[in-house]
Amino acid sequence: MKVNTISIDLAKNVFQLMGFTEANKGVFNKRLNRAQLKHFMQMQPPCRVVMEACYSSHYWGRLFESIGHTVHLIPAQHVTPFVRGNKNDSNDTLAIFEASRRPFIRFVPIKTQTQQETLMLHRLRERLLKTRTAVTNQLRGLLADIGLVFPLGIPAFNESMQALSLDTTLSVSVQWLVNDVYQEFKTLNLRIKAIEKQLKTDIEANSLGQILLSIPGIGYLNASAFIASIGSGQAFTSARDFAVWLGITPKQFASGNKSVMGGISKRGDQYLRKQLIHGARAIIVHARKKHDALSVWITQLSARKPFNCTAVATAHKLARIMWTLLQKQCHYTPQPVKVIT
Known part of the structure; x- marks a missing residue:
């Protein structure tokens, strides 16, 4: 039977592999060490390889793609609900495969x-x-x-x-x-x-970095961290999705006709979120001295909200600007305030 998908549970020295046909039927269930894994994957015809986005996953993803396979990395939190039975390598590998078959799973881009x-x-x-x-x-x-x-x-x-x-x-x-x-x-x-x-x-020296450096509140540390983490933002379908991934959007509690918005979700990368909020704090201090649309919006918001709320809202705004500019491949230009007549 032809293997269509190989699911791999990654570890430091011992790896669990399962092969499946296009009809989701199991073909093999192997336990290999590092050297055996490399040799085994080189011998396999090009197929779909699914792994959890975890320790060493980007290295193996680059290696398998160089061999000719198509690699998909799945966020760990999306794999956990599919683990059935006791916690062991075989059940984890099966859960990775089942998660990869879900229609709305967002895969993690492989980092260079x-x-x-x-x-x-x-x-x-x-x-x-x-x-x-x-x-x-x-x-x-x-x-x-x-x-x-x-x-x-x-x-x-x-x-x-x-x-x-x-x-x-x-x-x-x-x-x-x-x-x-x-x-x-x-x-x-x-x-x-x-x-x-x-x-x-x-x-x-990075063209994408130059785009981010043109945005207020984004210094070389923020630009470097974001480009290394998201590239050009190709993994996100919209600016809102990017902000949600950063964990700077409110948590929603909804049932029937009742919907309550809570504090920010704090999902995603804690370091990126912290750096972006620090950048937002820096521009809030100087917003009153400027008269572009972003500065005026920040000034009006800070008059109604506490400083930390303003900082998070500004970070949310900066995240959306970052994703939009990366998609359009253009630098930030301060916009004039729109006058409503």
Whole structure:
């Protein structure tokens, strides 16, 4: 029987594979290691391959496509409802296949290696930022015990450390502690700046990145993260779908004639949502000084709503603008306020 679809449950070293005909009849159920999986897939005629969008799925997707297969990655939350019986590799593989047959499943585009490398830099930067915060907080707590307290913020911490490293009234132990932690702090700063420089260089050379950089509130970090995550937005059918995927649209509770809108759903990528909202906060502060349509809309909204509500609504607006411009392949141009006559 000719295999039409191969469903694969991915793992680190051991993989479960199931083959199905066009009539959804099972042909084989195999358990292979990494080397066996590569060889087995090379021997198979081109067919449809379905996998869960998870650990290493983009790597395997690129590999299988290079062999000639058609690969579909399914979001993990869409696979879970189809798992039947006990949790094991065979049932997971069957659930992946069943989910792939649903008519309205939205598949995840396979990321290029360049996109994954960019996201690696973003994740490393996030970890370094958390480490830097931990370092400063720990030293602040230790020095507070001996009466040394200084203002909050990275610039204030940097200035205070410079002053303390030259303070000869401190004991030898405290001087060593301050100098050691300050050296760690400076090393972390250098590593963060090196990553940011690389991200900025890469996005400035990217045509899609130039489109996003033209939008207010979208800096090189936001542009880099979004291009690496969504490309040109080809996975979404509309700007609304993109905003829903980001988790910045209200949750709906509806039954019969009653419909209640709650807080934002917070679905999708938490990092992208956080970065976009930070960008929205930045433009809210300066909106009153400008007179284009977007700034006027933000100013009017901020007069009625709390700051955080305005920030999320602005982020929603920016997400729609991003998707629209990426689809049209054009740069952002401030629009004049429409006068109703």
